[in-house]
Amino acid sequence: MGEIRREFLGFERPLLDHVVERWCASLAPDADTSRTLFVLPGGRAARELEARLARKLERSRPPPTLITEGRLAEALSRAKLRFASPLERTLVWRAVLAELTPTERSSLWRGADGSGAPGGPGSLARAAARAFVELAGHALEPDDVAAHLARTARADEARWRAFARATAAYRERLARRGAVDPADAARHVLARSLARSDLHVELVGCVDLPQSARRLIATLALPARAWVFAPEELRDAFDAFGGLVIDAWADRDIPLSTERWRVARGPDDQARVVAEQLARLAPELAPSDVAIGVLDREVRPFLERRLAAAGVDTRWAAGRPFGVTALANLLGSIERFVADRRFEDFRALLVHPDVETALERDLGGSLSGLAETLDAYAAASGPARLGDAFAPGAEQTDELASARDALFGLLGEFVRDARLPLAAWADEFARLVAEICDSVDLGAQDPGGWDRAHDFTAFAEILAELREPSIADFVCDAKTALALVAERIASVELPPPPRSGERPNLDLVGWLELPLDAARVAFVVGFDEGNVPRPATESAWLPERLRAELGIGAARARVARDVWIATVLARTRTTWWVSSKKSLSGDPRTPSRLVFRAERDMVVERLARAFVDEAEAATPGAATVRPVVPPKVAAAPLQRLRVTAFRAYLASPYRFYLEHVLGLVTVAPRVLELDALRFGVLAHDVLQAFGESELARSRDVDAIEAFLEARLKRAAERALDPARHAAVRVQLEQLASRLQRFAAWQARSVDEGWTIEHVEWSPRAPVLLETRLGPLQLTGRIDRIDRHVTTGAWRVLDYKTSDGGKPPEKTHRRGKRWVDLQLPLYRHLVRELVGDAPVALGYVALDAGQDDDLGKLATWKDEDLAVADAVAREVAERVLAGEFDEVGDDEPDDPILAALCGFGLAASGDRADAEVDE
């Protein structure tokens, strides 16, 4: 076995500088530097070391190789290892688990005995993959765990035996395809004696090298060396590989400075502390002297904002998740659409800006206003899914059909129920994205372009995975292919864009990267319990106690590592520590226990700061408010007014102004069923047809019923989407049953001598309402006008489809106050028809009840009606005078109208609704 030399480099200088200097100095003149392998704990440290070597190492020497711990086995292997891609691993796990017996599967996970597993396909595979990776790192086999459990008479042995079988099958399958799981690489290299014998390994600051890697290093032919970031006197706290002796570290005190430890109120306040200290220190420093360690991702955006406001740009060195890019969003929309073909998702796809652009390219710009078209159609036709056809009678049908065709053209196999091998899906993905997004500048340096370049490069890599021969022939449907790709995308982090130009620039780095960073000043932000040390990942299979018994206790090892990191930071540079008392959502936080690794008196002092004294920093005081004035623009005065609009004015002149003067319309974001308006329109259409038909004079209930039913059916078929919401289908049934009641009532009213004279009638000549400010024309369309065959009496009827079925008296007046004038004003509209004859006014209530008497005639006296006329004149005058300021008390349902009216504002004064809530 090769020996390992340990070099203790002390705490005086940054580790990497020191390593470079010592190593370069130690080189023999003829040493082949290309045969040196530096192993570092992280990629960032590797890059830093490389840069230092580039400067320090004589140019004539070939550069050594630098790798991170995770790639050790690969670098030490003589044969090139083909690592199974993440997709390959996923699919193989799935297959392997599916081959277990149901009993085995349910011993792994309750409920996984059948074909599916809780959490959907792949979730068990993910759990298995995680357990495999963990065990492999510790060079343990599932059988070891099973044996241990058997020895200690624990219950889970069966699970581990099953998992052992799955693991063997997994390895076997990968091997058949010439592949290795990266986590298994060290074992693979050892088992096949593949380790190279010609490399010098230099371990740099690798304090927690996994067991599997240690085993490998132990077998090397040439001596390895461990560069330890600690002084010689801590010798005993490190093992032969330069790793931490856990017991020597886990309970150790940390020399952090109380003066440079702050307790902030919350994420933003932490950012404030950093900005303040930075502003104080900066004049002595260059940006490269500063490192900011962010232990709590919640704080990051606040740091970015605070520092940007102070003129400093920041970069999150860990990059950004692929899952939140526009490309991932697009694929996600496609996935959702393909899964259910919901109309909502169809809409989302069509209005995706890139798809819209692509379609416009294909259709020659004919798609403008597609968003509007989709909204209008959704509201009117209630589509739940994208079916084979659209409502034939809808205005938007043609436009939607061509958009759909174009979209389907774009989506190709994804919407064709195809089952294809993954390689073919890869081609489909490639075609689809290339058609939508066209091209990319891979050399772009501007942040947007750079991001885009990396989005697509990463995507190209995922496509390459799909095409890997070992899985390329896995056949699946579009849904599965999309889900696999989505799962992959979710695990990819994209590199951060290059630094911008002039402004000073700071990197935000992770906790683990801090110790090897050479900055003279460090900030540790989010220094809270739970962030550091991180709690052991709760594992359903490997509870911490089992881990401890197996000697792979994760929790204590992590504490030891964190204590070492904190010690390094405290000893080697000026470090500011920022803890906080609250999370972004206001939950309580406690400073990290590491803060309290100190002498007792100091602990008391720190505890006092965290738990007794007020957290420093000001909380904002109460803020001033200013009332909000509803906006108005000059509009041409109205010449005419629908009789139904008076109600709106009486309720809220301002809202009347919005809706009737400006004609504003609102769009509900989600349509799950027909709203009152569309429901009414359907009913009116049917009833109009009825009124115009032969049957209008019939007393034959059955015939009327049949007619209405047929008409409704026809109207629905024309106006509604064939794949309408189930709720809409129920609504139609309801309407049908309301119409049945109508049929009976109608037949009776013919019996009683009433004939329908007109339906949907409007006066020919203008009807003027005279006011002091001049005349206003009344308009309106009357649902139905009846005449009595014997008495010649007139009645004017309005169909009402609201649920309540309130009589006109109740809807038109509240107490004595007129709140609606529709029916009284109908009197004026019908004058040209009836002259001075008296007119009865009323509703035909197609309500939700079961009452047979649908006719509800108003019983107003002439005096009442005279008051109504006076009110109408007053409204007309005020409308003509442009009096629209008053808002009224009723909050509109639509949130934007409500906002325009000033509802819901803390600054809107005395309004509150009445329901009790908690």
Added chain:
Amino acid sequence: MSRPRGAAVVLASAGSGKTYSLTTHFLLLVAAGVPPERVLATTFTRKAAGEILDRIFARLVRAARDETERAKLDASLGGVVPTRERAAELASDLARHVERCRVMTIDSFFVVLARAFAAELGLAPDWRIADEFHAARARDAAVADVLERESPERWILLLRELARAKTSRAVHATLVASVRDAHELFLESDADAWAALSPPARADEATRERLSKALAEFVPPLTKQGKPNQVWAKALVKVRERFAGEEWEPLVKDGIAAKVIAGDAAFASQEIAPEARALFAAVVEVAAAEVGAALERQNRATREFVDHFDARFAARLAERGWLRFSDLPRALSDDPSSARDVAAELAWRLDAELDHLLLDEFQDTSPAQWRVLRPLAEELAADGSGEKSFFCVGDTKQSIYGWRGGDPRLLEGVARWPTVERRSLTVSYRSAPVVLDAVNRIFADLSASPAFVEHAGALAAARKFQFEPHSAHATELSGVVRALFVEALAEDEDGKPKAAGAEAIRSACRARAVEHVEELVGRAPRATVAILVRRKAQIGPLVYALRRRGLAASGESGNPLTDAAAVQVALSALHLAEHPSDTAAWFHVAHSPLAATLGIAWGMDRAALRSRARKLREHVLARGFAATLESFRPAFGDASAWEVRRFERLIEFAIALEADLAAAASSSIDEFVARVRDERVEDPSTASVKVMTIHAAKGLEFDAVVLCDLAFQFEKVPPALVWRRTEEDPLREIEAVSRDATDSIREALAFSGAPKLAELRLATSTRAMYDELCTLYVATTRARRELAFVLPSVDPTKRKYDPATIVAHALGFTGRSAGEPWLFAGSDESWVDAFGAPGASERGGEDAVRDVRFSRGAGARAPASVAPSRRALAGAVPLRLLFAPAGPARRRGSRLHLWCAEVEWLETFTAGDDELLERARAAELGGPELERDLADFRRLLRTDAARAVLSRATHPGEVEVWRERRYVLPVGDDEAGADGEVERGAFDRVVVDRTARRARIVDFKSDAGLDGEARIAERVRHHAPQLLAYRAALARILELDASAISAEVWFLEAGVVREVE
């Protein structure tokens, strides 16, 4: 002293030191050497959990720093802290391992359990908690699923049953609402419970005919004058009609039937004769049977629907691996292993024996939660070894979470456990004696209050309300209890007085409360003052009114962020981006500060509007919500401080949402907007006047408390479903559930021998009323020194059941009116003196750091690297090419490249075919055509080009050959050591002639299709930047002048070598 042992239940009244006794127990354990990880302390909110931990440390730290505090602590712990050093030691030991303190919410404890037992419970391996928003979406989807499954006709019938014979247009909305009510009950009951109404049997045809005949023949009694009683006659006609028309509800509601049901002797001053009574009783019975049958159908329909719904809802949640907090206790009690040794199992899974269980706010525990915890609690409580303990604190009077399942009877039950020591704390450390006197007066004898007599549920609740009189710890503390009245009358249109509307009264109360607070703050500027309200909607107007008067006030319970105009406008802008046809949104944005930022003007061209909308959509997609909103922010530069602050909260909200990747990845604009409108976000501040709901005030205290939302009617909208548990035992199953009916129907049913519905209603109402009493108790006990009631005058004769009436009767100020404020006996206005001197002026918002100036340099630390091969990338690449599979051509190129690199000199190259094939395979370049490519390679070596590159003859003299050699060089001249970029690359082949100080670089390229010089020249140009970069690098490595180095491309396929200039 030894560690506390056994089991104790502490019934702790408000202010009596509930948290104190819990922390005392905790500290006792720790001081006795119990490892903290063996102690589990749970409570209900994260805030409360944080507070418990804070208190534990604060007590120790104070004792460590201050002798008096130490003595206090020592006294409360029975002598285990003899020195300050001991306190310091305890504090420090605990702090070093603060992770071992398991002080958490009961929900998080269940999360821990459910994670640990996920495999045994069969939960999704990656399950996560679904937020309310997603749960609501899943609910919508599940309702739609259920509807889809059955024929519409079927659901019409069902709906009719669900909606009491009405078929509302809003199908979806109606169903979602009824499902919300019924689902939790469904989960806690079985099918029998929904069929437990047992109404009287329905009458057969014959009976009905007989009755109808009897009714027809019934002769109304004669008056004294001997004439038939007209009132009877008329009533009789109605009864006959209704009986014939099957109008059962009206039938039993009034008239003779109602009198018979009520057991009255007479109707219309005429005695009801026994035959008449018998006849109408029979009629009522028929009606009751019919109505009862209808109710049963409804119940069945409801359950059926919910049953279907439940399955779909569970499936919808499971698809995404979602669980709700309320699912956890159910899932956990579903553990088949629960029969095992609980403590041992927990110890194994949680890596700690749990020997001590401390439960805070026990009255809020729900039966489902208790079912999970009880086995452990019982085990600990029954332990006789003295090594374990069970300790719970609660107050049945503060049980205000009944609507969430909390049930105070559990606490009562635990207090009756045989092994449990029961203590009750009634000394308040919080309130002044006068405040406690008032509290005692209000609650001591609730059931005797005239306010209760007419409300059976309220009366039952009052009887259950266990109250022991409170006393004050600080007997000398002065304080005030007062009532302030508002006008309860308004003028009608004719100027006559009439009862004011509810809203008018509320508004008057608010105004009076604000007036009082203003006055109070004037007299006692350092006092903390809270206005507590029952309903959130009251908060906004109160805060606004206070601020208008220049008072620093904050609303604490949280409103949706849309309470600020800037947020509303931002949401309108986002909505407009997604829905450009929403002209209301257009108008809104166009008349806001955002108009200029977004380039949106009212009246602009529609096409232009659309393209702005699209741009905004693009922005959101590419940069996210937080960044988009950030870009709006400058527009609100001169908005009021309030607007700015709320807008900041909006950005934070977006940040938090986007930090949650799973949520962010699928979040559409519509969803984001809907979420913002839904979510309540607090506005924490140091303002001395707080306005909050009573629920939010639980656990807090204030020097002065003003209650101004007392005049609302309890149970204004009674719940649609009524239910109770067997023997009213919270842990027993739900015995019966039903839709409720009107009072008269319940009475008719009871009259006909089916009292169940009435019982259910009573039980339901009792629970609700109990909650209300608790709420009132919590409200009144928040005050330290002053308690002020603001309310309309209460009519002494009215038996209204509302908080105002209860308080007015108890304290004896009924009948007072606006002009005469009332003070409780013992009130002492001088309490304010102690709060007189104005405190340090409130700190305003801090100044943000505006400028960070570094001494030099701009670069961050980590060096970036550039690779010459990347230089060839500039310019648009069609994605088609980027995504193209690595075809055979690329593979062939790699093989040729690999083999060429094997050659040091042509003349000495001896590798055999097997060796070369093996090389290729080891490099993952095996596969079809391998041998053919090898043959081509052999042919290639015989070409002139190969000779020109590889032949020793071309390089006479002493030379070195580098093959596949990597290099890393610093970029630029900054050799001094500052970090910067590096250039990384690899030469395919370099021949160095050190004597001649010359070198030659050859790069192998496998470009295909190089027919003709023009094409070759084009490719050379393409590769030139890369080659020149290599040449520059080599020049630095060898310290040669670039002119001494030739850089050449060898096009392997075309067989030509070209030098790059």
